[in-house]
Amino acid sequence: MINSARLTYFLTVRAAWEVIRQPAFEIQNIFIPIFFLAVTVGAIGQVSGAAFGVDNYVGFQLPVAILQGVAGASSASGLGMVMDIDRGYFDKLLLTPAPRLSLVLGRLFSDGLKVMVLTLIIIIVGLIFGSGMESGPLGVVALVLLAGMFGLAYAGIGMSIALKTGNPQASQVGFLVFFPLLFLSPAFAPTDVFAPWLEFLAAINPVTYILEGMRSLVLVGWDYEALAYAVIAILGLGAFTMTLTVLALRGRTR
Amino acid sequence: MPAILTEQLVKHYSAEIKAVNGIDLSIDEGEIFAFLGQNGSGKTTTVRMLTTLLRPTSGRAEVDGLDVIRQGSTIRRRIGVALQEAALDDMQTGRELLTLQARLYGVAGNGVRERADELLKVVDLEEAADRLVKTYSGGMKRRLDLAAALVHRPKIVFLDEPTTGLDPISREGIWRYVEVLNKDMGVTFFLTTQYLEEADRLAHRVCIIDAGQIVAEGSPEELKSSIGTDVVTVRVGGGAEGPERAEQALRGLEGAEEIRLVGDSVVIYIRDGSAAIPRIVLMMNEASVPMAEVTLARPTLDDVFLQKTGHHLEVGAQAAEPGQEARG
Numbered sequence: 066m067i068n069s070a071r072l073t074y075f076l077t078v079r080a081a082w083e084v085i086r087q088p089a090f091e092i093q094n095i096f097i098p099i100f101f102l103a104v105t106v107g108a109i110g111q112v113s114g115a116a117f118g119v120d121n122y123v124g125f126q127l128p129v130a131i132l133q134g135v136a137g138a139s140s141a142s143g144l145g146m147v148m149d150i151d152r153g154y155f156d157k158l159l160l161t162p163a164p165r166l167s168l169v170l171g172r173l174f175s176d177g178l179k180v181m182v183l184t185l186i187i188i189i190v191g192l193i194f195g196s197g198m199e200s201g202p203l204g205v206v207a208l209v210l211l212a213g214m215f216g217l218a219y220a221g222i223g224m225s226i227a228l229k230t231g232n233p234q235a236s237q238v239g240f241l242v243f244f245p246l247l248f249l250s251p252a253f254a255p256t257d258v259f260a261p262w263l264e265f266l267a268a269i270n271p272v273t274y275i276l277e278g279m280r281s282l283v284l285v286g287w288d289y290e291a292l293a294y295a296v297i298a299i300l301g302l303g304a305f306t307m308t309l310t311v312l313a314l315r316g317r318t319r
Numbered sequence: 320m321p322a323i324l325t326e327q328l329v330k331h332y333s334a335e336i337k338a339v340n341g342i343d344l345s346i347d348e349g350e351i352f353a354f355l356g357q358n359g360s361g362k363t364t365t366v367r368m369l370t371t372l373l374r375p376t377s378g379r380a381e382v383d384g385l386d387v388i389r390q391g392s393t394i395r396r397r398i399g400v401a402l403q404e405a406a407l408d409d410m411q412t413g414r415e416l417l418t419l420q421a422r423l424y425g426v427a428g429n430g431v432r433e434r435a436d437e438l439l440k441v442v443d444l445e446e447a448a449d450r451l452v453k454t455y456s457g458g459m460k461r462r463l464d465l466a467a468a469l470v471h472r473p474k475i476v477f478l479d480e481p482t483t484g485l486d487p488i489s490r491e492g493i494w495r496y497v498e499v500l501n502k503d504m505g506v507t508f509f510l511t512t513q514y515l516e517e518a519d520r521l522a523h524r525v526c527i528i529d530a531g532q533i534v535a536e537g538s539p540e541e542l543k544s545s546i547g548t549d550v551v552t553v554r555v556g557g558g559a560e561g562p563e564r565a566e567q568a569l570r571g572l573e574g575a576e577e578i579r580l581v582g583d584s585v586v587i588y589i590r591d592g593s594a595a596i597p598r599i600v601l602m603m604n605e606a607s608v609p610m611a612e613v614t615l616a617r618p619t620l621d622d623v624f625l626q627k628t629g630h631h632l633e634v635g636a637q638a639a640e641p642g643q644e645a646r647g
Contacts, residue, residue, distance in 0.1 A: 072422065072423060075419055075422050076419075079408070079411065079415070079419055082410065082411065083410045086451070087410065152407070152409070153402050154406050154407060156372055157402065157406045157407070157467070161395060161423040161424055162392055162395045162396045163423040
């Protein structure tokens with residue numbers, strides 16, 4: 066167990082260096098959410114109070130920007146794995162006595178760290194735009210941790226597809242899946258103003274609970290119930306994607 | 320106990336794709352064993368089964384006395400593998416790659432750094448050690464890959480086409496390392512190659528594989544002697560029909576053990592080839608078939624390959640010229 070953790074750590078460091086040495090790949094994961102944050106706030110921010118009772122629309126949108134950035138960045142996990150498979154380096158790792166799961170977890174943990182840094186950058190931008198943070202500095206830490214957990218869980222989608230198919234295009238599907246989930250959540254307005262059918266879909270969408278948990282830290286303070294729902298949603302998503310990943314890993318190494 | 324043993328080893332990817340069809344091998348400790356065959360002949364599939372990357376369809380295989388299916392994890396601790404086309408991570412430096420590899424194999428503490436430094440010296444990459452692998456030439460990548468395969472001091476090393484695409488100088492370098500490791504440290508090598516010269520130069524024993532089956536096995540000298548004749552090659556002019564007419568004309572050649580039509584040439588296996596050449600020239604003249612060239616040679620492994628498989632060894636990726644390394 067200790068040995069597995071040690072080897073996972075070394076593989077995490079290796080994957081982290083890959084990111085540090087190619088920073089250009091991460092620019093879009095920062096630029097796109099900040100761009101959407103600015104545009105959405107610019108378009109709706111003036112009327113959000115009158116329309117659906119949200120006065121601090123920057124704060125309302127900040128978690129959306131974070132989730133966008135995290136989903137984009139963690140989808141790249143699959144692409145990194147495909148590249149390892151494609152150039153044969155994954156086979157080289159499989160030929161070592163290291164536990165097979167460590168080979169996957171190393172990359173996933175690296176993505177968890179990456180999205181936490183990215184989240185911190187987006188939060189700083191949000192604060193500059195005037196989002197505020199009702200839960201204070203510790204709330205920033207909690208927001209970063211939630212984003213890291215979500216990134217880890219979400220990366221499992223691209224990772225499992227990468228291990229199953231070894232196809233770079235297919236491994237990017239994770240990011241495409243995220244958009245319907247985001248639009249079927251209270252990303253732009255509270256669920257109170259949703260049509261009944263959309264309200265129902267939002268209620269069964271795990272992104273809704275993650276978003277509302279994050280949003281509570283920005284707009285409300287420490288709402289433990291909202292946070293608990295967010296953690297449960299992330300753990301549920303993580304259990305699902307990790308199961309897919311382990312099955313795909315078994316299929317590849319059989 | 321043999322270092323590597325297989326009994327009726329089979330791998331079928333599907334009903335149509337039968338990559339390996341019942342291979343029996345017994346390779347001794349300290350041997351350099353070469354698997355010679357064309358692309359698609361089953362070489363790499365055999366290596367992947369022996370190195371535990373691929374599960375055999377049927378049959379049995381043991382490496383260092385351990386079963387490849389049931390004891391894969393233990394086997395992986397004892398073998399080193401350099402796969403086809405230097406499988407490396409371009410975004411690590413050479414030193415980082417070796418250090419990570421050493422850690423994954425359980426080399427501990429200060430030993431990691433020392434082992435990486437030692438291997439970088441062995442493969443002559445000390446100066447490039449802190450450069451990213453993506454800046455390495457094909458030959459440097461191959462040498463680093465070889466070093467990575469040796470990081471845990473394995474008893475048995477598998478090299479899958481270790482010099483394909485390399486220029487002659489880089490190839491020579493790889494051969495030298497293999498010879499030194501085998502001679503000084505007793506490392507057993509199982510290498511696959513499509514280069515006759517590589518098999519001839521390095522291997523104690525060569526096995527020719529064609530369509531997933533072994534068609535000949537022995538030392539390079541034994542294989543060449545097995546032909547037992549000289550090889551006279553007559554390159555024929557006279558258009559498309561020339562070679563066929565030449566083959567017909569030479570059918571009555573006394574002493575010829577075998578005559579084969581290969582491309583624009585007729586290959587004749589015959590004892591005392593030098594004495595036979597005047598008769599060959601005469602018969603060709605009588606049949607009015609123009610000759611472009613006549614060569615006499617002792618049999619090479621290519622002749623053995625031709626005789627056993629019915630075709631020459633067609634190399635997919637010829638060795639590059641110096642300074643023109645094809646790829647890693």
